[in-house]
Amino acid sequence: MKNLSxxxxxxxxxxxxxxxxxxxxxxxxxxxxxxxxxxxxxxGDSPNRSVLVYLPxxxxxxxxxxxxxxxxxxGFTDKANKTWVIENEGLRxxxxxxxxxxxxxxxxxxxxxxxxxxxxxxxxSFYTNSITTGNWENYITRDLVNYVDKKYRTLxxxxxxxxVGHSMGGYGxxxxxxxxxxxxxxxxxxxxxxxxxxxxxxxxxxFLEEAAAVKSWDENEKASFFIRVNLAYxxxxxxxxxxxxxxxxxxVTKATQPxxxxxxxxxxxxANTPMWMxxxxxxxxxxxxxxxxxxxxxxxxxxxxHEFSEALKRIKIQHTFEKFEGDHxxxxxxxxxxxxxxxxxRTLVFQSPSKVGDxxx
Numbered sequence: 302m303k304n305l306s307x308x309x310x311x312x313x314x315x316x317x318x319x320x321x322x323x324x325x326x327x328x329x330x331x332x333x334x335x336x337x338x339x340x341x342x343x344x345g346d347s348p349n350r351s352v353l354v355y356l357p358x359x360x361x362x363x364x365x366x367x368x369x370x371x372x373x374x375x376g377f378t379d380k381a382n383k384t385w386v387i388e389n390e391g392l393r394x395x396x397x398x399x400x401x402x403x404x405x406x407x408x409x410x411x412x413x414x415x416x417x418x419x420x421x422x423x424x425x426s427f428y429t430n431s432i433t434t435g436n437w438e439n440y441i442t443r444d445l446v447n448y449v450d451k452k453y454r455t456l457x458x459x460x461x462x463x464x465v466g467h468s469m470g471g472y473g474x475x476x477x478x479x480x481x482x483x484x485x486x487x488x489x490x491x492x493x494x495x496x497x498x499x500x501x502x503x504x505x506x507x508f509l510e511e512a513a514a515v516k517s518w519d520e521n522e523k524a525s526f527f528i529r530v531n532l533a534y535x536x537x538x539x540x541x542x543x544x545x546x547x548x549x550x551x552x553v554t555k556a557t558q559p560x561x562x563x564x565x566x567x568x569x570x571x572a573n574t575p576m577w578m579x580x581x582x583x584x585x586x587x588x589x590x591x592x593x594x595x596x597x598x599x600x601x602x603x604x605x606x607h608e609f610s611e612a613l614k615r616i617k618i619q620h621t622f623e624k625f626e627g628d629h630x631x632x633x634x635x636x637x638x639x640x641x642x643x644x645x646x647r648t649l650v651f652q653s654p655s656k657v658g659d660x661x662x
Contacts, residue, residue: 327360328356333350336349338436338439339435339436343542344433344536350417351418352417353385353386354416355416357404357411360413367454367455367456368651369456369463369650370414371464373465373466374419374441374464374473376470377469377530377533379420394633396416410651415445425530427473428476429537431538433540434536442477456652458650460486460649463648464488465488467630474489474493475594482588485589486650487648488589488592493594493606496576513553521547531551535551539551550562576609583616592618594609594622595624598626599628606622621644
């Protein structure tokens, strides 16, 4: 009898433990959204886009709770699942498992994560409005935010909404937060690219000239990474619908292009460069609850990221800039777990405006 009782107790404890562990697991949903802002782009990309959404472990049980939301933007030539979800690819992380662990250990508060696919035929959109590639800024800040706020139980306010990205995504996060403090309350860029005039801090002229010489999509597919980056950059920042097949101008002087076109293209590139945007958007930057970014000591982007920090200091914008031991991708998974998600947990508001400051509740 004692053995039977002990056996029953053992199985009860085991089942309880299994059920408890299961209850502590969030889930990632793969949604499809029709992006009106991406319709009629010139390169034939579909406006139907995939978006991954992480729901925290208690989302389905706490049906009256609303959650802060963080948007995660991936880098050039990547996709959301490869960057954030598949452990043996991209940045080598499973964001769902990371969040489950952080929430269980009470290191971060439960929140919703939204991971859009920002890829296109060029390899990346730079999350920028362009007649060539589509209005990606509008898609991320309008179409996607509205979709998420309608479908999920979010706190639909800027102070409860953050944005983060890696590399191209870090650029996009910083620029979008800078332009839209009414939508995002906090921003983090991890190894953000393109904060200065060109996508690559050294050798820019060489890669620009080679990119401007590419004549076909087949040739683009076979080109080196930085040539493709410059082609994508031109399509995003200096589109020209009269110049197939890439529908873009380049800020380089060549026999087939007047100097005035090159000068105009360069001006348009600079207008989309955060280093050149900070003075114009200083009032917006002051509205953000938190600004943070980082860089590896072994990556070439370190210099431009440091210069961006100095530009913010010059106009007296509070921010956090951290350097870590590593290169462009080696420490991203660690940064997400130890710095980025805790940053948003500290910085965002996790209750509705009606409850903020209400000490009776």
